[in-house]
Amino acid sequence: MRPLMRAAGVVKRYGAVTALHGVDFDLMPGEVHVLIGENGAGKSTLMRILAGIESPTEGALYLDEAPVRLNGVRDAAARGIGMVHQELNLCPNLSVAENIFLCGTGAEKGGVLNRAHERELAARVLARLRQNIDPDRRVDTLSIGEQQIVEIAKALAEDCRVLILDEPTSALSEAEVEVLFEVIADLKAAGVGLVYISHRLEELLRVGDRITVMRDGQVVARTDVAQASVAWIVEQMLGEEGRLARAPAKADDGPVVLELSGIARRRDRVSAALEGVDLTARAGTILCLYGLLGSGRTELLEVAFGARRADAGQVRLAGQDITALPLDRRVERGLLFVSEDRKAQGIFANLDVGQNISLSDLARMARRGVIAPAQEAGVVQRMIARLGVKTASAASPITALSGGNQQKALIGRALLPGPVALLLDEPTRGIDVGARAEIFATIRQLAADGLAVVFTSSDVQEALAIADRIVVMSRGQITLDAPADACDEGALYTAANRANPGVAA
Amino acid sequence: MTQAAQNIGTAGAGQATAGQVTPGMALLLQFRTLVALALVIGIFAVLAPNFLTLANALIMLKHIAIIAILAIGMTFVILTGGIDLSVGSVAGLAGMVAGALILNGLPLTALGYVIYPSVPLVVGMVLVLGVGLGLFNGLLVTRFQVAPFIATLGTLYIARGAAMLMSDGATFPNLVGSADLGNLGFGWLGAGRMLGVPVPVWILAGLAAAAAWVAGATTFGRRVYAVGGSERAALLSGVRVPRIKYAVYAISGGMAALVGMLVASDLVAAHPASGESFELSAIAAVVLGGTSLAGGRGTIGGTLIGACVIGVLGDGMVMVGISEFWQMVIKGAVIIAAVVLDRLQERLG
Numbered sequence: 060m061r062p063l064m065r066a067a068g069v070v071k072r073y074g075a076v077t078a079l080h081g082v083d084f085d086l087m088p089g090e091v092h093v094l095i096g097e098n099g100a101g102k103s104t105l106m107r108i109l110a111g112i113e114s115p116t117e118g119a120l121y122l123d124e125a126p127v128r129l130n131g132v133r134d135a136a137a138r139g140i141g142m143v144h145q146e147l148n149l150c151p152n153l154s155v156a157e158n159i160f161l162c163g164t165g166a167e168k169g170g171v172l173n174r175a176h177e178r179e180l181a182a183r184v185l186a187r188l189r190q191n192i193d194p195d196r197r198v199d200t201l202s203i204g205e206q207q208i209v210e211i212a213k214a215l216a217e218d219c220r221v222l223i224l225d226e227p228t229s230a231l232s233e234a235e236v237e238v239l240f241e242v243i244a245d246l247k248a249a250g251v252g253l254v255y256i257s258h259r260l261e262e263l264l265r266v267g268d269r270i271t272v273m274r275d276g277q278v279v280a281r282t283d284v285a286q287a288s289v290a291w292i293v294e295q296m297l298g299e300e301g302r303l304a305r306a307p308a309k310a311d312d313g314p315v316v317l318e319l320s321g322i323a324r325r326r327d328r329v330s331a332a333l334e335g336v337d338l339t340a341r342a343g344t345i346l347c348l349y350g351l352l353g354s355g356r357t358e359l360l361e362v363a364f365g366a367r368r369a370d371a372g373q374v375r376l377a378g379q380d381i382t383a384l385p386l387d388r389r390v391e392r393g394l395l396f397v398s399e400d401r402k403a404q405g406i407f408a409n410l411d412v413g414q415n416i417s418l419s420d421l422a423r424m425a426r427r428g429v430i431a432p433a434q435e436a437g438v439v440q441r442m443i444a445r446l447g448v449k450t451a452s453a454a455s456p457i458t459a460l461s462g463g464n465q466q467k468a469l470i471g472r473a474l475l476p477g478p479v480a481l482l483l484d485e486p487t488r489g490i491d492v493g494a495r496a497e498i499f500a501t502i503r504q505l506a507a508d509g510l511a512v513v514f515t516s517s518d519v520q521e522a523l524a525i526a527d528r529i530v531v532m533s534r535g536q537i538t539l540d541a542p543a544d545a546c547d548e549g550a551l552y553t554a555a556n557r558a559n560p561g562v563a564a
Numbered sequence: 565m566t567q568a569a570q571n572i573g574t575a576g577a578g579q580a581t582a583g584q585v586t587p588g589m590a591l592l593l594q595f596r597t598l599v600a601l602a603l604v605i606g607i608f609a610v611l612a613p614n615f616l617t618l619a620n621a622l623i624m625l626k627h628i629a630i631i632a633i634l635a636i637g638m639t640f641v642i643l644t645g646g647i648d649l650s651v652g653s654v655a656g657l658a659g660m661v662a663g664a665l666i667l668n669g670l671p672l673t674a675l676g677y678v679i680y681p682s683v684p685l686v687v688g689m690v691l692v693l694g695v696g697l698g699l700f701n702g703l704l705v706t707r708f709q710v711a712p713f714i715a716t717l718g719t720l721y722i723a724r725g726a727a728m729l730m731s732d733g734a735t736f737p738n739l740v741g742s743a744d745l746g747n748l749g750f751g752w753l754g755a756g757r758m759l760g761v762p763v764p765v766w767i768l769a770g771l772a773a774a775a776a777w778v779a780g781a782t783t784f785g786r787r788v789y790a791v792g793g794s795e796r797a798a799l800l801s802g803v804r805v806p807r808i809k810y811a812v813y814a815i816s817g818g819m820a821a822l823v824g825m826l827v828a829s830d831l832v833a834a835h836p837a838s839g840e841s842f843e844l845s846a847i848a849a850v851v852l853g854g855t856s857l858a859g860g861r862g863t864i865g866g867t868l869i870g871a872c873v874i875g876v877l878g879d880g881m882v883m884v885g886i887s888e889f890w891q892m893v894i895k896g897a898v899i900i901a902a903v904v905l906d907r908l909q910e911r912l913g
Contacts (some may be wrong), residue, residue: 406797
């Protein structure tokens with residue numbers, strides 16, 4: 060049998076950075092080919108090239124063994140390549156049928172829509188997926204799982220033969236995952252080839268036929284799923300040389316600073332559920348909240364900080380119940396937070412580095428509401444020196460700094476009011492390796508100074524390298540809570556994939 | 565610190581890091597509002613013989629004060645990423661309330677008599693009204709999450725309607741007060757002079773200095789810029805975002821009430837349609853001054869220059885005898901040109 064689609068010797072360079080070093084990949088009809096790798100391994104780049112979003116610097120793509128150049132997503136779709144992104148790209152204000160045919164059915168005369176025709180075609184596609192979704196329903200009334208199905212229907216409506224699914228289950232409930240797997244089985248039977256990207260190892264062992272493991276922009280292993288195991292995949296993904304040095308974990312015996320109990324919230328369109336989570340953070344300890352996307356780790360952190368409401372549960376800071384306190388009162392009591400979304404929720408692009416840092420504690424640098432410039436400059440300068448923020452001056456625009464230095468400035472902002480507990484949501488996201496080490500050093504120093512530090516991560520090595528205690532979340536529940544010394548990669552992966560937590564160890 | 569807020573004259577806070585443009589071009593772009601002002605003054609100095617006289621300058625400054633005071637309040641609102649469309653109507657209502665208080669006093673129906681408050685008291689009461697309407701806008705924007713455009717559009721209609729209702733659409737004439745009632749002197753506010761300079765110009769000078777200081781030197785000012793830069797980041801840093809929003813709309817409402825009284829005082833009469841479309845002139849002044857409608861970038865100094873451009877352009881065109889219709893076309897073109905240049909600078913910067 061000849062492959063549906065094939066990539067040969069694909070190289071992708073972004074300026075001086077090479078994201079893919081000559082990758083080969085193929086996809087047979089009726090096959091689920093799983094693509095897996097750590098963040099930054101190059102799987103997203105490969106997938107974007109296959110979907111026509113980007114073009115390779117070198118190398119070639121073949122469809123039915125004929126060489127092809129993809130000129131953008133529309134061109135790829137016309138050739139039967141569809142992709143469902145991890146973040147759903149649907150218009151919530153439009154109906155299912157309107158979303159499926161957002162670019163038209165191709166049968167419009169003079170730009171006039173034929174709604175009856177659209178509806179009929181949509182119903183036919185949904186029937187092929189054996190889904191009972193009314194084409195007239197507005198998308199925002201659908202569950203996340205149903206929306207995922209609509210995305211797949213959208214791709215199928217273009218007669219796709221190659222379907223790329225990027226972490227399709229990260230936002231789905233277990234029942235919805237089952238439905239998705241049935242749909243995948245049907246598509247396979249119809250000869251569609253699927254590229255399936257996921258971090259959920261157990262899930263992809265179930266659904267995949269072949270597996271390709273990527274690391275550092277290369278394919279490091281490829282085998283039939285029947286021959287793979289969770290342990291083997293982890294081994295291949297991490298390699299030997301790529302491991303971060305593990306620092307000895309400290310005993311987790313300081314006084315309790317932050318205590319969450321029974322935190323629960325319902326899932327909504329954009330965020331995960333929490334199902335009665337308990338968490339304790341102690342002074343002088345680094346706690347890592349490890350979990351895959353959609354596990355609820357960010358939501359838990361935001362509930363602790365007061366940036367998100369919970370339906371039930373209690374938050375205690377230094378022994379006092381702060382559940383009812385608004386966010387700004389929690390800040391006053393020494394609970395600080397740094398968002399994972401630096402650009403939208405972290406920096407003020409209109410302010411300079413110094414002003415970005417000082418904002419959290421302006422009152423202390425002012426008398427009767429008037430800022431004392433000398434005092435502000437002094438405080439800012441000390442913080443810049445303490446965290447080693449590399450900036451020409453405090454007056455430089457924050458946007459001129461690298462991601463790592465912006466992150467340090469934001470940590471500086473959070474440190475200024477003198478916190479007792481610091482919550483860092485994915486502090487190393489989008490930061491290069493060198494800066495990452497510096498952020499780690501900063502975090503260690505803060506814990507040594509007696510702070511309770513809680514950070515989230517989706518990188519096992521990072522979790523093992525700097526945490527004293529690791530708490531793993533999966534589907535809104537805690538599946539592992541143990542000293543870092545007692546954990547290894549396999550244990551974290553297994554816990555992060557666990558659907559039904561047993562007794563938390 | 566760059567102290568963006570104190571950079572008076574640099575419309576917009578852009579650092580002029582010229583890309584492919586020459587340094588001269590970049591400088592010209594950066595100070596474009598000042599250049600525009602110089603151009604406008606130069607053109608009318610040639611075309612209108614009496615334009616460059618002191619007397620005319622003082623009259624123009626008085627007109628500029630009306631727009632500029634509104635625009636100062638508007639600058640704070642726009643810096644947070646909001647907008648206040650209600651200022652013209654609030655000014656109209658404020659003039660009517662002031663007029664009613666002077667003409668008819670404050671009837672205390674329950675006790676059966678009428679109090680005539682003194683002029684300072686009238687001014688205070690009307691300012692409170694303006695701030696109150698501003699707080700109402702703030703309530704809609706924060707508590708009820710109404711988009712500022714819609715919230716203040718609603719207030720625009722309500723305030724205008726209320727102004728009309730007060731007199732059934734008629735003018736309150738002859739607001740001189742009387743010695744018997746102890747409320748003489750309302751006319752001084754808008755038409756009086758100190759050291760030969762109109763009182764509204766003094767008021768503008770004081771308010772502009774205070775506003776530039778508040779924006780640049782106080783914690784409140786910094787937080788206003790922060791909210792406009794990233795509301796979410798401000799919230800997560802512990803800034804009480806709703807409080808900041810209440811405050812900026814209250815400031816804008818207070819400024820509007822003041823302007824309403826200045827206009828009524830100058831005419832010694834309150835007309836319920838007064839202040840119509842003032843909000844548009846104020847927004848135009850703010851935008852001409854380089855403040856970004858997206859929030860976070862802009863200065864009081866820039867707004868002042870913007871108001872001068874609008875004011876001088878308006879008066880100059882009248883003096884030269886350009887038809888009212890052409891005046892509108894030209895004003896519109898100037899505003900569009902200003903914003904296009906703003907975009908251009910942002911791309912080059």
